[in-house]
Amino acid sequence: MLFALSLLLLLLISGLGVELLRSENHLLDLGARGYQEREWPSISIVVAARNEQESIEKATLSLLQQEYPDYELIVVNDRSTDRTGEILGNLQQSHSELKSITIEELPAGWLGKCNALHQGAKAATSDWLLFTDADVSMRPDTLKVTIDYSLAEKADHMTMAPQCEMPSWLLRAFVATFAFFFKLHVKPSQISNPRSKAHVGIGAFNLVRRDVYSAVGGHEAIRLRPDDDLKLGKLLKSKGYHQRFANGVGLISVPWYRSIGEMTRGLEKNSFAGIDYSISKWIASNAMVLTLFVLPFLLLLVTHGWSFGVTVASCALILLMGVFNSVKSGYRLDHGLFFPIGCLLFLFVFNRAIILTFWRKGIVWRNCFYGLDELKKNVV
DSSP states (O other), rough: HHHHHHHHHHHHHHHHHHHHHHHHHHHTTTTTEEEEEOOOOEEEEEEEESSOOHHHHHEEEHHHHHHHOSSEEEEEESOOOOSSSHHHHHHHHHOOOOOEEEEEEEOTTTTTTHHHHHHHHHHSSSSEEEEEEETOOEEHHHHHHHHHHHTTTSSSSSEEEOOOOSSSSSHHHHHHHHHHHHHHHHHHTTOOOOTTTOOOTTTEEEEEEHHHHTTGGGGGGGGGOHHHHHHHHHHHHTTTEEEEEOOOOOTTTOOOSSHHHHHHHTTTTTTTGTTTTTTTHHHHHHHHHHIIIIIIHHHHTOOOOOHHHHHHHHHHHHHHHHHHHHHTTOOHHHHHTHHHHHHHHHHHHHHHHHHHHHTTTTEEEEEEEEEEEHHHHOOO
């Protein structure tokens, strides 16, 4: 019985390893790719900012320094109570190409970020829209490289995973684990397959044709989605539009969280939304992680002979996957070796977020409360 269980786990883990390799092969190494000179389409960069005084200046300047011939930058100041508005005002004095929109009140039936991006898109005048966050920094040629790739691939929507800048070893190791499960969730190798339902969207970089964005209803269709970035990708893919996903390490970066506590609180808002508020998916997620990535290490304590050898192979493969994913995500080998413990930390953060959502009957995001019953109504 133990041998059969050990062998089954090895086969399942091997399958995930193959999928991880395929996913990485489909991620474009944009940091090493050049671009062709062409007639460049216009781009409107839309940024939603709420209380971003620590990061808004650096991020905005990186966007203003893009080596792209035809783009505009629209930063939406969403009810900020800190110095965000003041900083944007100072930047406008020396950068006339920067447009700023200020939102004083949140309309009913909208999440703050979704409304801010919606208002920014309404003010945009370009052929393409790039939605990004107020703490994201980009390499000067990011727009050229990504538009060149999107046009070459005939993509209607392109999204990129950023390099997350974290101040501690533990945070970097956790983010490597988080990236692994994100890839399992979105299945990058299937995103470009029109017959697959696999889809993706990342708030740090969602580049979409303006006419396509309007055709699917834009952010109004996802106005109550804390996972608006991912659900924008789902909307676009479900309507038959071409989607591409790329590894943005070397092109875009974001200082994601500064501490484990901040990270734990930050993931409260979208963990349940990410599984569509489904109890069955919640149970299945826990079972999958515990069975495939924790159970093999426990079996080392009770298996012998061939069963032990197969279990050792499973554990070694898990560690290899963790290391491979860590390096591809821009982190070190030793961050990947943390993967088995990272799985337990991931489950703690994930389960805590969902339990709190039930306890509070909603989520708190940027000091605003949104009821769970209302959030569930925005089905995508």
